[in-house]
């Protein structure tokens with residue numbers, strides 16, 4: 632017996648809600664910074680539903696494992712950031728891949744690679760994509776002396792996002808400060824510190840959607856304290872929490888916008904990002920761009936870059952989410968052979984038994 636369901640797909644939603652995070656003793660105050668607000672999860676769900684699909688809320692990787700044998704979805708929209716370690720963003724994609732369940736976004740390799748900024752930079756260097764010079768330090772006593780990169784430098788945790796570990800103290804202008812900050816990052820985030828040449832000037836971010844070919848959306852410029860020429864200003868985690876300021880389109884010459892877009896697309900391809908992503912760059916006062924990193928799970932909050940770009944393009948938030956979902960669906964031939972009325976599998980057919 633087959634029951635009739637509304638036209639559309641069953642779309643699982645995998646996520647980590649900020650509200651689920653239980654702070655442990657010793658956690659930094661920004662420990663749950665990457666997780667999504669309930670509002671964001673809700674608007675993504677509403678956007679998918681508005682397209683005629685049915686959303687099945689899954690939750691985090693543990694919930695996914697618990698639900699695996701009765702999960703009846705055509706595809707999973709994955710924004711789960713995961714818990715602990717540099718492979719945390721890979722957890723949901725790898726489980727889904729293992730089970731043969733289609734999903735939106737980059738695979739486990741790209742998620743792990745790009746969360747680790749040092750690994751990403753090695754790929755960028757191999758591809759000839761400019762990125763700030765850097766040193767990785769796991770033990771502050773091994774800090775090279777005399778200091779190699781000169782000053783100022785910025786000290787970041789090696790594999791964090793959402794500007795975790797970035798405070799007003801992150802830029803060092805002398806060796807004593809560098810040692811102190813490096814030691815703090817290593818001890819607080821239990822991982823090596825990435826020390827980078829600090830790039831003053833302007834900052835940009837480029838949202839990208841799709842595959843074969845991916846499409847770069849209009850360049851977004853970062854504004855801090857009302858300034859586009861940021862000088863020494865940069866995004867700390869506190870600034871992110873107090874609200875971001877973006878300008879779109881960026882107030883820059885067409886030639887610079889083209890160069891930034893080209894680098895963003897090269898970066899997306901170099902790390903084999905899929906469906907959607909966001910590339911962050913800084914441009915120094917000489918007009919030279921540097922790629923800082925790529926986010927394969929960029930925020931889809933209505934306060935963030937994708938919404939800013941949607942406004943510039945004159946499309947709705949829902950339309951933006953559907954572009955991402957459609958890009959993923961296009962990668963799976965069997966999803967495109969869907970019929971208007973979808974058969975519901977018998978209750979006894981567990982997902983794990985599907986071939």
Ligand SMILES: Nc1ncnc2c1ncn2[C@@H]1O[C@H](COP(=O)(O)OP(=O)(O)OP(=O)(O)O)[C@@H](O)[C@H]1O
Nearest residue numbers: 763791792793794795827828829830865866911923
């Ligand atoms: N080398 C650098 N020179 C100047 N500013 C930098 C540099 N590296 C990082 N920053 C500043 O710190 C911010 C966060 O750094 P980065 O993008 O590398 O980390 P993240 O935590 O992964 O970012 P996101 O908040 O986008 O997830 C940047 O947006 C920028 O403002």
Ligand SMILES: [Mg+2]
Nearest residue numbers: 794911923924
């Ligand atoms: Mg960034």
